[in-house]
Amino acid sequence: MxxxxxxxxxxxxxxxxxxxxxxxxxxxxxxxxxxxxxxxxxxxxxxxxxxxxxxxxxxxxxxxxxxxxxxxxxxxxxxxxxxxxxxxxxxxxxxxxxxxxxxxxxxxxxxxxxxxxxxxxxxxxxxxxxxxxxxxxxSAQHQSTISIEIKPKTGFLSTSEHIKHPIKLKVCKFCMSSRVKGRRMWLKPSSYCPLDLFSGKRSRVRHAIHALLNTPQNNLKICKNGEEVYSEYLKEDLTKVLESFFGKQIRTDENANKKNSVDVFIDLVVDALHCPMTSWSPVQNGPNKGRDQNQHCLNSSYSETSENEKFNFPSGCILEKILSVQYLDDLDIEGIYPLYEQLQNHFLKFPEDRQKFCMDGPYRGDAWCVVSNNNNIESANKDDILYAMIKVKQFLVAQTVKDCSIILALQKLDERPENLSEPFLMDSYGHYYKHSLAIIDLDPKPFDKIPLYLKHDIAMISTCEKLNFPVS
Known part of the structure; x- marks a missing residue:
C-alpha cells in the first residue's frame, strides 16, 4: 500500500x-x-x-x-x-x-x-x-491499531452424490486451484488449506494462520494504522511491526512462556475468530454440519499433534456463520448445472419467469429470502421448477460467501475494560484488546456465470489429474 x-x-x-x-x-x-x-x-x-x-x-x-x-x-x-x-x-x-x-x-x-x-x-x-x-x-491517538484481512475460501469438502471425480472428495477446491494457479501466478503454491482454518481445533487453526503468513498470496494482508505492512507484495519485518504494536513488555515479561510477538498475534487472531455471538439467527439449511468440522484435505501440511484436542466451534462465531452459509451449496456445481439448464429451458418458454423469480435481482422482498428457509426446499418436488430455482439461488449465495473476506482489527487497551459487555480479547501476558470483525466482499454472483463455474471445475480437475494429485 x-x-x-x-x-x-x-x-x-x-x-x-x-x-x-x-x-x-x-x-x-x-x-x-x-x-x-x-x-x-x-x-x-x-x-x-x-x-x-x-x-x-x-x-x-x-x-x-x-x-x-x-x-x-x-x-x-x-x-x-x-x-x-x-x-x-x-x-x-x-x-x-x-x-x-x-x-x-x-x-x-x-x-x-x-x-x-x-x-x-x-x-x-x-x-x-x-x-x-x-x-x-x-482510534485513540496514543494507541495504534493492527488489522488482518483473511480471504478464507471454501471450508469444507463436498459430499454431494453428484460428484463424479474422486479427487474432489479428498482434496479441497482451494488446494487444487492453488496448485493450478501457483504454476503461473506465484513463485510457490500456497501452504494454506481452508479446512484447517474451519476445523474448530486450535492447533489446526494456528497452523492455517502460519501458512497464510508464509504464503499470503491474495489471501492475507496486515495493516497498521490503516497502512499495509505485510502481504504478498509488501513484506516488512513482521516481528518488528508486531513488537512495536504490542510494546516492550512482550519481550521482557518472564511469565509468558517466552512467546514471541508473532505467536501472541496468532493467538489473538484465533481467539477472535472463535468468539461466540450470543444473539444470532442460524441458517435453517444445515448449519449444524459446520459444528462437526472434522474433515481433512489430503493436500494440507497439518499433522495431528493431539488426538484428544477438543473441537471448539462456538455458536455464532464468525467462522461458523460463514461456513453455515457456504453449506447452502450441498449439490456441488456438478449437481447444480443440470438445474441451471432446467431453469434456462424454462425461461425460454416463459421468459417473464426469469424476472418474476428475480434471478438477476432486484434483491428485495421474499424473492431471495427463500434460500435460508429449509421448509421451502422440503415442500418442493425435485422435478419442480421452484426446487431448481431455490437450489440455484442457494448455490449462488454460497459462492458469494466462499469468496468473502474477514477483517479483524485490534487495539491494545491500557487497562482492563470497564464495560465487560463489550467484546475484548486478552493475550497470554494479561494485556487487553478491543477488537472488531467484519465480513466484506459480498457481491452477488450472476446467474449466467454458472456455466463458467462448471468450465473452471472441469479444467481444474483435468490439470490436477495431470499433476498426479493424491486421491487416497
Missing amino acids: MAVNDRWLYRGEGNINLVLADTEEKNVYRFVKTKIKPEKCHEDNDIRADQIRFKLQKTVDYVKKVMKPLLSSVYVIPPLLKEIPPGFAETLNGAVKDARPAHRKGKDIDFAARSALVLPDFCYVFKPDSLSVPQSLP
Whole structure:
C-alpha cells in the first residue's frame, strides 16, 4: 500500500473493483474497473454511469437484504452508494498508477462512474450497532491499531452424490486451484488449506494462520494504522511491526512462556475468530454440519499433534456463520448445472419467469429470502421448477460467501475494560484488546456465470489429474 496523496491510500483491488481508503473520514471507497480505454469512453459516459449506479445499487440491496440476515448485523455492514463528481474517478486513476501491481493494470477505474460504494475502514475498530452511517470510530491517538484481512475460501469438502471425480472428495477446491494457479501466478503454491482454518481445533487453526503468513498470496494482508505492512507484495519485518504494536513488555515479561510477538498475534487472531455471538439467527439449511468440522484435505501440511484436542466451534462465531452459509451449496456445481439448464429451458418458454423469480435481482422482498428457509426446499418436488430455482439461488449465495473476506482489527487497551459487555480479547501476558470483525466482499454472483463455474471445475480437475494429485 502507498499514499496517493495526503488523504487517499491505495488499499487494493481485484478483477472488478479498485479500493481506496479515505484517511480523513476513515472510510473506504470501492470503484468499478473497466477494460475500456479512456479515449473510447466519452460517447457512452452517461449510459455507463447509469449502468454502474444500477449495478452498485443491486450490490447494496444484496448485502442488506440477503447477506446481512444470513451472516448477522454484527459482521455485515451494508455499503452506501455515494455520488462522486465528474472527473473524480479519472483523477484518482492517474494518482494510483504507481501503487498498483503490474498484473492488475489491464483495467482502470471506469471514468464514466458517477458513484462508488462506501464502507467503514474496517482496518480500525468499530462498533456495528452504532453505525448508521459508514464511518469507523477513530482510534485513540496514543494507541495504534493492527488489522488482518483473511480471504478464507471454501471450508469444507463436498459430499454431494453428484460428484463424479474422486479427487474432489479428498482434496479441497482451494488446494487444487492453488496448485493450478501457483504454476503461473506465484513463485510457490500456497501452504494454506481452508479446512484447517474451519476445523474448530486450535492447533489446526494456528497452523492455517502460519501458512497464510508464509504464503499470503491474495489471501492475507496486515495493516497498521490503516497502512499495509505485510502481504504478498509488501513484506516488512513482521516481528518488528508486531513488537512495536504490542510494546516492550512482550519481550521482557518472564511469565509468558517466552512467546514471541508473532505467536501472541496468532493467538489473538484465533481467539477472535472463535468468539461466540450470543444473539444470532442460524441458517435453517444445515448449519449444524459446520459444528462437526472434522474433515481433512489430503493436500494440507497439518499433522495431528493431539488426538484428544477438543473441537471448539462456538455458536455464532464468525467462522461458523460463514461456513453455515457456504453449506447452502450441498449439490456441488456438478449437481447444480443440470438445474441451471432446467431453469434456462424454462425461461425460454416463459421468459417473464426469469424476472418474476428475480434471478438477476432486484434483491428485495421474499424473492431471495427463500434460500435460508429449509421448509421451502422440503415442500418442493425435485422435478419442480421452484426446487431448481431455490437450489440455484442457494448455490449462488454460497459462492458469494466462499469468496468473502474477514477483517479483524485490534487495539491494545491500557487497562482492563470497564464495560465487560463489550467484546475484548486478552493475550497470554494479561494485556487487553478491543477488537472488531467484519465480513466484506459480498457481491452477488450472476446467474449466467454458472456455466463458467462448471468450465473452471472441469479444467481444474483435468490439470490436477495431470499433476498426479493424491486421491487416497
